[in-house]
Amino acid sequence: MQKMLSHGAVAENNWTVLQTPGETLPQGNILVPLKYWLEHGAELDQQAGLVGVWLESDEEVETLVDDLAQLPVVALNFPKFVDGRGFSSARLLRDRYDYQGEIRAIGNVIQDQLFMLQRCGFSQFCLADDVDLEAAVKSLTDFSDGYQTGADQAQPLFKRLR
Amino acid sequence: MYIYDQYDQKLVDERVEQYRDQTKRYLDGKISEEEFLPLRLQNGLYVQRLAPMLRVAVPYGLMSSTQVRKMAEISRKFDKGYVHFTTRQNIQLNWPRLAEVPDILAELASVQMHAIQTSGNCIRNTTTDQFAGVAADEIEDPRPWCEIIRQWSTIHPEFAFLPRKFKIAVCGSEEDRAAFLLHDIGIQLVKNEAGETGFHVHVGGGLGRTPVIASSIKPFLPKQHLLTYLDAVLRVYNRYGNRNNKYKARIKILVKAWTPAVFAERVEVEWAQILARDVDGAAQLTASEIERVKTFFPLPDYQTVDETAMNAALQAQANDSLAFSRWLERNVRDQKQAGYSSVTLSLKPAGVAPGDVTDRQLESIANLADQFSNGELRTTHNQNIVIADVIKSQLFEFWQLAKADGLATPTIGTINDMICCPGGDYCSLANAKSIPVAEAIQRRFEDLDYVYDLGDLELNISGCMNACGHHHIGHIGILGVDKKGQEWYQIQLGGSANKNAALAKVLGPSLSRDDVVDGIEKLLDVYVENRLEGEAFLATYQRIGTDKFKERVYAKDA
Numbered sequence: 001m002q003k004m005l006s007h008g009a010v011a012e013n014n015w016t017v018l019q020t021p022g023e024t025l026p027q028g029n030i031l032v033p034l035k036y037w038l039e040h041g042a043e044l045d046q047q048a049g050l051v052g053v054w055l056e057s058d059e060e061v062e063t064l065v066d067d068l069a070q071l072p073v074v075a076l077n078f079p080k081f082v083d084g085r086g087f088s089s090a091r092l093l094r095d096r097y098d099y100q101g102e103i104r105a106i107g108n109v110i111q112d113q114l115f116m117l118q119r120c121g122f123s124q125f126c127l128a129d130d131v132d133l134e135a136a137v138k139s140l141t142d143f144s145d146g147y148q149t150g151a152d153q154a155q156p157l158f159k160r161l162r
Numbered sequence: 163m164y165i166y167d168q169y170d171q172k173l174v175d176e177r178v179e180q181y182r183d184q185t186k187r188y189l190d191g192k193i194s195e196e197e198f199l200p201l202r203l204q205n206g207l208y209v210q211r212l213a214p215m216l217r218v219a220v221p222y223g224l225m226s227s228t229q230v231r232k233m234a235e236i237s238r239k240f241d242k243g244y245v246h247f248t249t250r251q252n253i254q255l256n257w258p259r260l261a262e263v264p265d266i267l268a269e270l271a272s273v274q275m276h277a278i279q280t281s282g283n284c285i286r287n288t289t290t291d292q293f294a295g296v297a298a299d300e301i302e303d304p305r306p307w308c309e310i311i312r313q314w315s316t317i318h319p320e321f322a323f324l325p326r327k328f329k330i331a332v333c334g335s336e337e338d339r340a341a342f343l344l345h346d347i348g349i350q351l352v353k354n355e356a357g358e359t360g361f362h363v364h365v366g367g368g369l370g371r372t373p374v375i376a377s378s379i380k381p382f383l384p385k386q387h388l389l390t391y392l393d394a395v396l397r398v399y400n401r402y403g404n405r406n407n408k409y410k411a412r413i414k415i416l417v418k419a420w421t422p423a424v425f426a427e428r429v430e431v432e433w434a435q436i437l438a439r440d441v442d443g444a445a446q447l448t449a450s451e452i453e454r455v456k457t458f459f460p461l462p463d464y465q466t467v468d469e470t471a472m473n474a475a476l477q478a479q480a481n482d483s484l485a486f487s488r489w490l491e492r493n494v495r496d497q498k499q500a501g502y503s504s505v506t507l508s509l510k511p512a513g514v515a516p517g518d519v520t521d522r523q524l525e526s527i528a529n530l531a532d533q534f535s536n537g538e539l540r541t542t543h544n545q546n547i548v549i550a551d552v553i554k555s556q557l558f559e560f561w562q563l564a565k566a567d568g569l570a571t572p573t574i575g576t577i578n579d580m581i582c583c584p585g586g587d588y589c590s591l592a593n594a595k596s597i598p599v600a601e602a603i604q605r606r607f608e609d610l611d612y613v614y615d616l617g618d619l620e621l622n623i624s625g626c627m628n629a630c631g632h633h634h635i636g637h638i639g640i641l642g643v644d645k646k647g648q649e650w651y652q653i654q655l656g657g658s659a660n661k662n663a664a665l666a667k668v669l670g671p672s673l674s675r676d677d678v679v680d681g682i683e684k685l686l687d688v689y690v691e692n693r694l695e696g697e698a699f700l701a702t703y704q705r706i707g708t709d710k711f712k713e714r715v716y717a718k719d720a
Contacts, residue, residue: 060401082200082283084323088400091320095439110197112184119319142180144172147313148389150320154444156389158313158451161169 003133004104005114005125008140010133013126017054017075017106031075031106034059041067054106057085061092068099076122078107087120094121094151111136115143121151163224163538164309164458166274173317174271177278181205182264189261204284204322206277207263211590216255216263217280218270222290222308222332223251223541227528230539232273234524240266245524247509247517249581249632250329251289251541252280256588278316283324283411285315285396289331291339292542295459296550298498302351302359304334306455307388310447314389321396325403326411328396329368341543341659343367343376344635346413347395352382360384365395365425366417369629373665374414377422379429386446387437393445394433398425462536462551467501472554479558488572488610489561501554505534507547507564508571508579512604515597516582517545526567534560543632544581546574577619577686578604581632585625585642586649592625594642594649594675599623602679616686619699622657635659637700638685639666640678651678655685655711656703670712684714 004013015029021036029049032040037053044051052073053064064074074093076086086105093099104124105117114125118140127136147157166174181201188198202208206217218233233253237245240262246254258266270276279286288311290304291297311330315321321328331342334351342348348364361383367376383391404410417425440446480487495504507527510516519527531539531549534556540548547569552560564570573579580603583589585596600623607613622636626643633639639654650672657666673681686699688711693702703711 081197082323083405084321085401085405087320087323088397091397096435112180112193112197112201113323116317116319116322139180143176143317145169146317146319147173148318148320149393149445154441156314156445157169158454159444159448162167162451162454 002126002129005127005133005137005140006102007123008137010137011124015050015052015073031073031104034063037067038063052102052104055089057083057089061089061097065097068093068097068101071101073102073104073124074099075104075106078105078109081108081110081113087116090117090121091151111139112142114139115141119146119148119150119152163226163305164221164455170313171271171274174274174276174278177205177276177317178264178267178271181267185261185264200282200323202260202263203282204279205263205267206280207258207260208281209260209590210256210588211586211592213257214260214263215588216258216266216277217248218253218255218275218277219280219287220252220275220541221312222288222294222305223292223543224305225539225541226273227531227537227539229273229275230524230528230531232269232275234521234528236266236269237521237524239269244518244520246515246584247519247541247545247547249543249545249583249630250287251292251543252287253541254584256584281327283326283328284322285318285324285328285330287329288312288315289329289340289345289543291333291335292540292548293339293495293504293550294334294540295461296497296499296502296504297335297337297339298496299336300334300498301336301353302334303456303459304332304340304351305459306452307334307349307351307361308332309455309458310388310452311392314392318396320393321400324396324400325405326408326413328399328413330392336661338659338661338663341632341635341663343663344369344373344632344659345376347392348376354382358384361388363391363395366414366422368412368414369632369634370412371409371627371629372412372414373629373634374418375663375665376414377417377425379422379426385452386443386448387433388447390436390440390445391429391433394429394436398428398432402428461499464499464502464551465553467553467555469500469554472501476554476557485565485572486558486561488614489565489570490557491614492572492574492576493570494557497550499551502550503552503554503557504548504550505552505557505560505564506542506574507549507569508574509546509569510573510579510604511568511571512578512608513601515584515587516580516600523567523569526563526569530560530563530569533563544579546579572610573613575618575620576613577607577616577621577638577682578613580604580621580623581636582623583625583630585623585631589625589630591628592642593627593644594625594651596623596625596631596640596642599640599642599651599675599678603682606679606683616689617698620657620659621682632659633657634665635663636666637703638682640682643672645672649675651675653678653681653685653715655708656700658700667708669708670716673715681715685711688714 624631654666
């Protein structure tokens with residue numbers, strides 16, 4: 001079973017990310033592409049497992065606003081780790097659309113981004129197979145605080161502490 | 163200047179430890195080259211042609227004498243005993259060892275300095291006017307606002323992986339000495355009819371391959387909204403900036419593609435939504451925070467002086483010493499406070515790369531700041547150092563000490579005070595060398611009477627189109643280009659970084675290294691022959707146009 005980081009700890013990842021869903025969908029929990037969800041979302045009621053949606057970095061979270069309440073997971077893909085659009089997508093999901101489910105980083109994210117990703121609202125991280133997750137957990141707390149507002153802080157540091 | 167509290171210090175300390183761990187993992191082979199690249203860049207470390215280069219942040223150009231002494235110590239301990247002042251008011255070490263950079267960063271943190279976000283595709287050091295706080299035409303001191311922006315931009319969780327680098331400048335005065343219209347965001351302090359401070363926001367300026375002057379998108383932003391509005395601009399850019407082609411990735415390209423009006427509208431919509439969700443204005447700046455930051459930038463206790471007597475005494479000293487009078491004329495500037503001057507220490511003596519200083523000179527600069535000012539100094543985008551608040555009665559003594567340390571070259575604002583990037587001698591991006599061209603020009607124009615007669619003249623040299631030497635905004639710009647492995651130099655005329663910012667136009671075909679100084683001399687001859695009484699080079703160029711300059715430079719030898 002694959003592992004991931006979830007809420008600051010190593011956890012089982014029992015989800016399958018479907019790149020191009022075919023006629024028959026696999027058993028268990030699945031993440032379907034946004035396009036597929038918009039076309040076939042209603043038909044997915046039959047699935048035994050849970051269904052979430054994954055977005056490419058250039059896809060807008062605004063498209064998904066009406067469906068958020070029924071989605072346990074929204075995954076944001078990082079085609080390259082330096083493609084920072086997912087950071088803004090996550091903040092919009094949390095700050096603007098009050099999304100309460102899991103926001104999962106998939107694709108090419110690296111340990112050294114975890115602190116910032118978490119501040120933007122990500123709760124789960126799928127890192128590369130060769131990453132030592134126990135060691136990577138520490139990067140979630142590389143900093144004890146931040147100056148800015150974030151999905152985790154409505155108030156900037158100066159308002160809370162100064 | 164701003165003094166860190168426990169939160170500022172902790173953040174910088176934690177950043178050092180984070181980078182120490184990253185460096186260790188890199189050296190242990192646990193981080194790939196590709197992954198390490200943005201991590202080291204965002205901590206200031208480039209890998210240059212000959213060695214790594216570490217760019218240290220000097221927030222809005224302000225440093226204490228303690229920090230300057232620390233730089234001297236670092237340059238001795240970890241480098242070759244000299245440092246380079248850049249056109250972004252920062253400091254570069256040219257020869258640090260990659261494995262020792264965490265130790266250098268720890269040394270910096272001990273004097274409240276860092277190298278955070280001095281490179282990479284993130285929000286860079288915010289810059290401003292070197293005469294902030296003492297300029298006569300100032301609306302308000304821009305430095306507290308720069309510090310507020312510095313804190314907001316430091317390790318911003320959402321904007322560390324932008325499409326491209328992002329530079330912000332703040333201008334607090336009528337005359338622009340910060341080139342703010344040539345930044346990704348240019349913020350101008352303004353007052354509304356009620357006398358309240360606000361910001362006139364411009365976006366999409368910049369030099370580089372596609373030089374553009376910024377467009378106005380918000381004529382008056384109330385001060386409490388500064389950070390929420392910046393969040394909105396950055397979010398729109400982060401989401402919609404071009405990520406496929408790095409040469410089209412700066413915000414200026416997006417603003418141009420959408421038009422400034424559409425860009426402004428998109429930002430308004432984003433900003434309105436941020437405010438709508440910002441319960442009780444939680445994210446807004448508070449009056450108490452603005453006041454807290456402002457208290458770090460007090461004016462010194464100026465003495466009441468008899469300025470007439472002081473000026474008379476100064477005049478007498480100047481009459482006795484031609485060298486002193488020349489220095490007074492070019493390197494010393496009156497302040498709004500009677501009896502006080504701002505002195506520019508020149509980092510452009512002939513034979514030294516513009517902006518380079520030795521460890522000993524750094525210590526002399528620190529001593530001058532302690533002895534004659536409040537222990538603070540300012541770096542300038544022209545690659546010099548300013549020490550403000552020097553009482554006029556001490557200028558002569560100041561000059562003697564500065565002169566002894568090679569810091570009193572009396573050429574500020576002249577052709578010999580050129581802006582110059584490190585060029586092909588150091589930089590792996592460069593197409594041509596720039597430092598030898600600067601030196602050749604300084605050697606050619608050694609006659610100070612001639613240099614003074616030429617008057618105010620900005621000559622800027624870049625070794626490639628990335629334009630670190632700001633060649634587009636020089637009255638005379640020189641751009642190094644590569645032609646079949648040979649170094650050639652394109653001449654541009656008519657650029658200006660002041661309030662009526664203008665981009666220089668290419669004169670004609672590039673000149674070889676051997677011909678470039680002759681070419682400059684011919685340009686100056688045309689100016690001298692055609693100028694009206696008291697007319698500066700730029701004004702003559704604007705009046706008579708390009709043709710005469712072109713004809714002379716490209717005339718076939720008879």
